[in-house]
Amino acid sequence: ETWYDQSGNSKDATQATAGSQPKIVDEGALVTGGLRFDDAQKLETAGSFTFASGTTLSSFITNKSDGDESSYLLMFGFDYIVYNNASGERRAFANPVEVIAGNVGSDEELWSTISNFNSSGGTCNFFADGTLVSSADANLGTRTVSNKVLNIGGSSSSNHWNGTVNEFIIYNSDQSANRPAIEANINNQYDIY
Numbered sequence: 001e002t003w004y005d006q007s008g009n010s011k012d013a014t015q016a017t018a019g020s021q022p023k024i025v026d027e028g029a030l031v032t033g034g035l036r037f038d039d040a041q042k043l044e045t046a047g048s049f050t051f052a053s054g055t056t057l058s059s060f061i062t063n064k065s066d067g068d069e070s071s072y073l074l075m076f077g078f079d080y081i082v083y084n085n086a087s088g089e090r091r092a093f094a095n096p097v098e099v100i101a102g103n104v105g106s107d108e109e110l111w112s113t114i115s116n117f118n119s120s121g122g123t124c125n126f127f128a129d130g131t132l133v134s135s136a137d138a139n140l141g142t143r144t145v146s147n148k149v150l151n152i153g154g155s156s157s158s159n160h161w162n163g164t165v166n167e168f169i170i171y172n173s174d175q176s177a178n179r180p181a182i183e184a185n186i187n188n189q190y191d192i193y
Contacts, residue, residue, distance in 0.1 A: 003035070003043055003152070013043035013152055022153060022165075033064050033108055033164030040160045042153035049076060051145040051172055053119040058175035059168070060182055062190055064108040066162035073111075073161050074168070077148040082113060084161075090133070092124050101126035101134035108166065110183060110192050114176055117144045125176075129193040130183045166190055 001021055003013040015021045020042060022035040051057055059082065065071055071084040081093040090101040092113050101111075110129055116122035126134040152168065154160025167186060175182060187193060 005045075009047075011045045011047045011049075011150070013045050013150065015041070015043050031164065034062070034166030036164050037153040037161040040154055042151055042160065044152070045150045048147045048149050049145060049172075050147055051076075051117050053117060053144050055144070055172055056114060056116045056174035057145075058114045058171040058173065058179070059112065060170075060186060061111045061168050062108060062166040062186060062192060063111065063161075064164045065104045067104050067106075068162055070159050071161045071163065072151070072154045072159055073165070075151040075154075076145045079145045079148060080115065080117070082111065084163075090126065090128060092126055094122070094124055097124070097137065099124045099126050099134050099136045101128060105129075108164070108190065108192050110186055110190075112179060112183060114174065114179065116174075119144060127179070127183075130180070130187070 001015060005011040022037045022041045023031055024035055025031065026036065061073060063073060065084040067084060067088045070086045073082050075081045079095050083091055084104050085091050088103050090104055090111060092099040094115055112127040113124060115124040121137060124136055125132060
């Protein structure tokens with residue numbers, strides 16, 4: 001029902017409807033890989049987020065995608081989305097620019113994105129398991145994230161995350177210099193790569 005925010009900012013991600021909650025236990029056994037999302041199960045923050053023009057958003061997500069359809073892993077409205085495309089590609093969407101970051105692996109992966117939200121142009125760097133796999137201009141125009149809730153797991157029965165999520169960390173700052181150490185800590189915990 002609740003994935004608690006550990007930052008102290010009270011941005012807990014919740015889902016009150018039992019049938020729409022991701023699973024942490026399945027048939028009496030702890031789910032391998034964290035929370036299991038299927039069939040439009042999702043979590044949403046009660047509090048909203050705003051990233052002004054010039055903000056750099058850094059995210060670190062451990063996940064394993066089933067890779068069988070377009071799957072939204074995280075979304076701030078339609079202004080910024082990280083997801084798996086139906087063709088099996090990792091993608092970050094900074095409206096209207098899409099950063100394609102290669103095919104999803106068959107094992108658990110660590111996806112790290114460092115994206116500059118800038119109304120006059122920006123960049124998005126997408127790392128998979130510690131390696132830069134895509135870098136692109138991400139000109140959001142006026143579509144910066146403004147007063148948007150964070151959705152984890154999808155938006156509808158046809159666009160939802162099929163797979164697991166173990167960890168989700170987000171900073172509203174540029175963590176480029178700290179990225180290798182953050183990724184090493186996550187990898188030490190979950191032995192991803």
